[in-house]
Amino acid sequence: MKTAQLIILILLTYGTANPLLGQHFNTYSFDRPVPVKPVNSVEEEEAAPLISPKGDRIYFTRTANVVQFDKKISIHEIWFSDFLEYGWTKAVKAFHPLNDNQNTAVIGFKNNGLYLFGDYSGGFKNKNGASETHIENGAYTKPQSLEIPDLKIKGGYYGLSMHSSEKILLVSKGDSGNEDLFVTLLTPEGQWSELINLGPTINSKGYEIAPFLSYDSIHLFFSRGNQTKDADIYVSKRLDDTWRNWTEPERLPEPINSNLFDAYFSISLDSTVLFSSDRMGSNDIYKSKLRVFKNLPEEVEISSIEPITLTEEEPIEQKIELTAITGTTQPIPELQNKSCADGYAFFDFNKSTLTITAKTKLNAVLERLKSDPSLNIELVGHADYIDEEDFNQQLSEKRAASAAEYLISQGISSHRITTSGLGELLPISNNESDIGRRLNRRVEIYFNTENNFEIPPSNRPTLSNKNPSELKEQPLKKEVHGNQ
Structure with missing residues (x-):
């Protein structure tokens, strides 16, 4: 049985290029979630799954016990699995400098690089912050810190989610069990704004964590819970540019949510859903699909179909002309x-x-x-x-x-x-x-x-x-x- 170590995993993934569904889930359904077996381990906890833009790699976090200054602590590290012709490969721990003996995670993608959870300039101090790295000469460079106001808080817990535009960073922070959601925006001058509280519709008396923003920057997915109820995944729609006015959050339907901890929802370009759940007694990564169905009538009225004359057959292209x-x-x-x-x-x-x-x-x-x-x-x-x-x-x-x-x-x-x-x-x-x-x-x-x-x-x-x-x-x- 895995040990419950999710308290340190208050972080999340970036918003992929997918403007997701709104508030009318009666139109949509989800496939039954299944564990991603090559990613999940027997003893450790996995969370924060994120599929690369090409769909050929899953990044996620896995807990690990390490020694810092003669003291044994538990941290989360970056792991990944690649998709080959026969399926997902066995998970591999990311190399240095992505893992640096501190809490780390992939929170977003940039051209030829990654956005990362944590400030890598702090040695073994686990400094709060966000960083970026890119590939140079075939290897990732040492992660450089992003200068974001109010992010380097002392104590408490926080999480990060970089939007695909690279101009919107969602933040969850606060004392354990009382985290709220914020946003910081990249200005035309290249500076990150002060944190904006997402307002009382999003932030409740309980906790809100694991934000995920759709490509259109309108639909916000996040997890909400309190002292008596484990986290469930919700969605809300942004109503204006103040970032404080939202529709009433709606709990995602079964089978995405269970009666235990569900969080770290993300969705890829092909509508593959990934999330983390404790529904089977240990925190693992699950995969599902968003589906929308429409029936064809049994009897098709063709009188309105205009006859055409073709001069030559046109082959089906795999590229758009x-x-x-x-x-x-x-x-x-x-x-x-x-x-x-x-x-x-x-x-x-x-x-x-x-x-x-x-x-x-x-x-x-x-x-x-x-x-x-x-x-x-x-x-x-x-x-x-x-x-x-x-x-x-x-x-x-x-x-x-x-x-x-x-x-x-x-x-x-x-x-x-x-x-x-x-x-x-x-x-x-x-x-x-x-x-x-x-x-x-x-x-x-x-x-x-x-x-x-x-x-x-x-x-x-x-x-x-x-x-x-x-x-x-x-x-x-x-x-x-x-x-x-």
């Missing part, structure tokens, strides 16, 4: 979610009807499905961030359904097609630009066979594994202006 999509030669914003979809169909503003270009793409899909009866297809709809989340969710589902209806009208069985919608949750480009929003109005196409196997977490978004007839049909909201 950006110039054709945007219709412009101006610079293309960097893709933020480099998914491994087999193809894409893009949509006009506020529309779920197929364009000529989208139908051309789907005709290439048709040929592949007809030539290989063992293939099934998953269609995942998306929208940009304009308008309400509920509306965007419905529109993304309608876009996936439109693509499915076209394939069915051309002779593909509905039982070979699965659709889902992720609303505004997984943009592949910057929603602040017109070109970026055009790229985000899409359906992603994934081929699979009946004998699926586990794949690296960077390869797919969350998809339904049920065929359309198994999913409950839900009415869709009528499209209106103002959404993309």
